[in-house]
Amino acid sequence: MHAGVVATTFVVAGFVKGVTGMGLPTVAMGVLGTLMLPVQAAALLLLPSFVTNLWQLFAGPSVSALCKRLWPMMVGIVGGTLAAASFIAGAGGAWAVVGLGAALALYAVAGLLAWHFAVPARHERWLSPAIGALTGVVTGGTGVFVVPAVPYLQGLALKKEDLVQALGLSFTVSTIALAIGLASEHAFAADDLGVSLAAVVPALIGMWIGQxxxxxxxxxxFRRWFFICLLGLGIQLMARAFV
Incomplete structure (x- = not known):
């Protein structure tokens, strides 16, 4: 893989995150997933995703309150990711690519159709860990963190700043859980950190430009064209399994 292609991918992915507050791992997985196996792309994005999401998480004042409210969801994310990590790490084979494409396409369609739903406070206690576990399964199977975590968090009626931080919390926990899951499946080793670390600077540059x-x-x-491009990537990845 040419270093310039990887660097450009992360500049673009960081730019999208800088503008929208999300999208770095989604864009990176979508683009790199057309050029390499999903498990290789997931290992490559771990440090850029972790650094940029940690930056996003601590950019506001509500970290402790959000952690107290959302910890059941975070526990679900960790459990689901660890349970499903063997799929992207090798057991899923070509179907991991199809799953990645399906996750991107579903997220893109939801964004284009502006699907929104409200989460009643009385249901949050049981729905939060369930959504977290499902998000974890998708993360462990495809390397994509956004489905269904993003629509769920948007449905909690959080303030704009709190929503951005909540997304940062969810993505940070997902990144850590995915790293642990890949390492436990021997799909990510210390030697891979150098390659992933090299992608951090392009991601930060892109994020700074986007902001x-x-x-x-x-x-x-911007969001509409972002989702259109994601939909195209998702369809292309799904089609690869049948050609």
Missing amino acids: RVRGRISAES
């Missing part, structure tokens, strides 16, 4: 231009572009138009 700088966030207020100068139409967020709605």
Whole structure:
């Protein structure tokens, strides 16, 4: 894999995250998944995802309150990811690529159709760990963190800043759980850290650029084209299993 392709991918992925507050692992997995196995792409994005999400998590004042509220979801994410990590690490084979494509396509369709639902407070106690576990299974199987965590967090009626932090918390925990899961399946070793570390700088540069231009572009138009591109990537990845 040419270093320039990887660097460009992470600049673009970081830019998307800088503008929208999410999307780095999703874009990176989508693009790199067309060029390498999902498990290789997942190992490559671990450190860039961790660093940028940690930055996002601690950029506001509500970390402790969010952790206290969302810890059952985070426990579910860890459990689901560890349980499913063997799929992306090798047991799933070509179907891991199909799963990655399906996750990207589903997320893109949900974004394009602007699916929104409200989560009643009385259901949050049981729904939070269930959504976390399902998100973990998708993460362990595909390397994508967003389904169904993002729609669920959007349904909690959080303030804008709290939502951005909650996404950062969810993605950070997902990244750590995925790293542990890949390591336990011998699909990620200490030697891989150097390659992943090299992708951090391009991701941070892209994120910084995205944050700088966030207020100068139409967020709605940007998100629409972002989801259209994700949908195309998802369809392309699913089609690879049948050609």
